[in-house]
Amino acid sequence: MSRISIAPMVDITDRHFRYFCRLLTKKSILYTEMVTSSAIIHGDRNKILDFDPFEKPLALQIAGCEKEEIGEAVKIAEDWDYDEINLNVGCPSDRVSGNQMGASLMAYPEEVAEIVQAMKRETNKPVTVKHRIGIDGTNILPSSLPKVIFDKYEDLEYFVKVLNEAGVKHFIIHARIAILEGLSPKDNREIPPLRYDDVYRIKKDFPELLIEINGGIKTIESIRKHLNHVDGVMLGRAAYEAPFILAEVDQFVEGGKINNISRREVIEKLMDYVERFGEDQKMGYNALKNTLGLFHNKRGSKLWRQIINPPWGEGLYGKNILERALEILPEEVLDERPISRR
Ligand SMILES: Cc1cc2nc3c(=O)[nH]c(=O)nc-3n(C[C@H](O)[C@H](O)[C@H](O)COP(=O)(O)O)c2cc1C
Numbered sequence: 286m287s288r289i290s291i292a293p294m295v296d297i298t299d300r301h302f303r304y305f306c307r308l309l310t311k312k313s314i315l316y317t318e319m320v321t322s323s324a325i326i327h328g329d330r331n332k333i334l335d336f337d338p339f340e341k342p343l344a345l346q347i348a349g350c351e352k353e354e355i356g357e358a359v360k361i362a363e364d365w366d367y368d369e370i371n372l373n374v375g376c377p378s379d380r381v382s383g384n385q386m387g388a389s390l391m392a393y394p395e396e397v398a399e400i401v402q403a404m405k406r407e408t409n410k411p412v413t414v415k416h417r418i419g420i421d422g423t424n425i426l427p428s429s430l431p432k433v434i435f436d437k438y439e440d441l442e443y444f445v446k447v448l449n450e451a452g453v454k455h456f457i458i459h460a461r462i463a464i465l466e467g468l469s470p471k472d473n474r475e476i477p478p479l480r481y482d483d484v485y486r487i488k489k490d491f492p493e494l495l496i497e498i499n500g501g502i503k504t505i506e507s508i509r510k511h512l513n514h515v516d517g518v519m520l521g522r523a524a525y526e527a528p529f530i531l532a533e534v535d536q537f538v539e540g541g542k543i544n545n546i547s548r549r550e551v552i553e554k555l556m557d558y559v560e561r562f563g564e565d566q567k568m569g570y571n572a573l574k575n576t577l578g579l580f581h582n583k584r585g586s587k588l589w590r591q592i593i594n595p596p597w598g599e600g601l602y603g604k605n606i607l608e609r610a611l612e613i614l615p616e617e618v619l620d621e622r623p624i625s626r627r
Pocket of ligand 1: 292293294295296297318319346373376415459474499501520521523
């Protein structure tokens with residue numbers, strides 16, 4: 286059977302969004318937002334690392350470049366019961382790759398190997414790597430290092446080979462290169478073409494490894510197709526743009542089936558969830574702000590967004606907002622279920 290995961294996404298996959306995802310999918314693995322090793326070491330650990338056990342299985346994604354520091358961050362995170370620790374080798378943001386983190390690390394497989402070895406010394410949990418199929422250019426490198434183009438299949442194959450030898454058995458591959466000079470992170474998720482075949486080829490060349498594909502996957506049909514070639518599929522933007530699809534993904538995972546839940550039931554469960562924030566409008570909104578796609582492409586989509594988006598009005602809190610939604614959204618969309626759509 287296969288693995289389905291929901292991608293790490295900064296400002297999206299916070300605790301609230303993960304709770305919401307878990308109402309829809311019981312079997313896929315969820316990821317935290319990317320957290321830097323130095324934030325774990327120097328920041329407010331409880332705030333950064335706490336989660337609700339309901340979110341499990343859950344992977345912590347770490348970004349960094351200093352192996353000692355990343356090792357220390359992994360050691361600290363051992364006090365939290367994450368199911369997997371993931372290293373970010375895919376983020377093209379200047380903030381990350383300009384500091385020799387994220388995607389720019391791809392051109393230095395031996396250094397990444399040392400990082401994962403430092404991680405593995407601190408945990409017995411699976412250490413996985415999320416990366417691109419390659420990179421073009423590198424920003425702010427030490428002048429001793431040459432400008433890098435690392436975008437051929439052979440480069441990717443070499444990267445996977447070195448990390449395999451370092452003990453990584455599970456790779457999540459975003460099937461685009463990252464262009465590290467002149468493209469924003471957003472453009473880097475759209476402009477470099479998707480090269481799914483390179484990811485399929487990695488699975489063929491390393492059949493013993495767990496290879497998960499990511500990038501531009503939005504439908505149940507396309508998940509099914511990819512799973513003919515690789516072991517897993519990671520969904521990113523689809524999970525917040527059209528989250529109701531998550532009710533259908535467990536069918537691909539061992540012991541899983543379509544979650545025949547309706548939007549009304551999701552909203553009722555969210556009502557219980559937001560009650561923990563009581564009369565705190567800001568927290569209530571934070572808990573709901575990434576659910577805006579629940580009615581994607583359906584009647585009521587605009588209305589749902591209007592209801593959730595502030596201002597909420599004096600004396601109205603998360604629970605009242607959701608009660609109102611149940612009163613005014615179209616019944617047939619509220620009561621639609623994944624199976625009745627088939
Ligand atoms: C808002 C946003 C934030 C993201 N943050 C991260 C991150 O923290 N770590 C990471 O590895 N990738 C991050 N990504 C990339 C996604 O994990 C994923 O690789 C990318 O969106 C491609 O998958 P998709 O086409 O299914 O969205 C982010 C993407 C988006 C849209």
